[in-house]
Amino acid sequence: MxxxxxxxxxxxxxxxxxxxxxxxxxxxxxxxRIYKVLVPDGDLVDDVPVFIGTYSTEYRLKEPSSLEQLPGFPPLTATKISxxxxxxxxxxxxxxxxxxxxxxxxxxxxxxxxxxxxxxxxxxxxxxxxxxxxxxxxxxxxxxxxxxxxxxxxxxxxxxxxxxxxxxxxxxxxxxxxxxxxxxxxxx
Structure with a gap:
């Protein structure tokens, strides 16, 4: 460069x-746009993913897809940030x-x-x-x-x-x- x-x-x-x-x-x-995304954390219990009550923060350049939603987990929340x-x-x-x-x-x-x-x-x-x-x-x-x-x-x-x-x-x-x-x- x-x-x-x-x-x-x-x-x-x-x-x-x-x-x-x-x-x-x-x-x-x-x-x-930049999105701050809260992703519910999970763990495997008897080979089934289970929400453990905490969230991870990710930063993305597009909103999360509904395909990322896991059954039994809270929805991902995305906030536009500047x-x-x-x-x-x-x-x-x-x-x-x-x-x-x-x-x-x-x-x-x-x-x-x-x-x-x-x-x-x-x-x-x-x-x-x-x-x-x-x-x-x-x-x-x-x-x-x-x-x-x-x-x-x-x-x-x-x-x-x-x-x-x-x-x-x-x-x-x-x-x-x-x-x-x-x-x-x-x-x-």
């Missing part, structure tokens, strides 16, 4: 959508790919790097493939949602086209912040 262009540098490019979905002003990619709760101890990376092969390769690399399959979700539409990663490997990024898209841009200093990554990071208040402010000095 070439240059990383932080969209927080452009004060006038704040979220202006009424539906709380982020649209990158440079690539015109509109990211899908920011994380201050108490969340993780962050979300939402990455757009124009090419499904690149998205598949990236998803496979996530598996090789140890990301659990339930922490990598995908969504495909006419704009391409989106991957949502639930991560907890960078303490300063906790509580943020980071959107990433890319496009080819002419770089005058090089006199050539280069693929650039456009990044927008939102904090728990829903404010667009410079990515660098949560990446510097991660070890501190």
């Amino acid at each position: 070439g240059n990383i262009i932080d969209m927080a540098s452009f004060e006038h490019l704040r979220r202006s959508n009424s539906d709380d979905r982020y649209t990158c002003p440079k690539t015109n990619v509109t990211f899908p 920011m994380l709760d201050a108490a969340d101890e993780m962050y979300l990376d939402v990455i757009h790919f124009n090419n499904k092969d690149r998205a598949l390769g990236f998803r496979q690399a996530c598996g090789h790097l140890g990301l659990e399959p339930e922490h990598v979700r995908s969504f495909k539409d006419e704009q391409g493939v989106f991957l949502l990663l639930r991560r907890d490997d960078a303490p300063r990024k906790v509580g943020h949602i980071i959107f990433r898209s890319s496009d080819v841009q002419f770089i005058h200093g090089l006199g050539a086209d280069m693929e650039c990554e456009y990044v927008a990071a939102f904090n728990v208040l829903g404010d667009l912040i410079p990515l660098q402010s949560i990446e510097i000095n991660e070890e501190e």
Whole structure:
């Protein structure tokens, strides 16, 4: 990937959508909604799944299907979110790919790097493939949602086209912040 262009540098490019979905002003990619899904936990009793009274939280780019409902379990509940709760101890990376092969390769690399399959979700539409990663490997990024898209841009200093990554990071208040402010000095 070439240059990383932080969209927080452009004060006038704040979220202006009424539906709380982020649209990158440079690539015109509109990211899908993010859903916080409460999934009832179960255990096997005599080879039959039984609800144990607790829930797991998942983050997805599409609403759960009615096919996911297990008999005898409470329904999955999905809430649209545009920011994380201050108490969340993780962050979300939402990455757009124009090419499904690149998205598949990236998803496979996530598996090789140890990301659990339930922490990598995908969504495909006419704009391409989106991957949502639930991560907890960078303490300063906790509580943020980071959107990433890319496009080819002419770089005058090089006199050539280069693929650039456009990044927008939102904090728990829903404010667009410079990515660098949560990446510097991660070890501190």
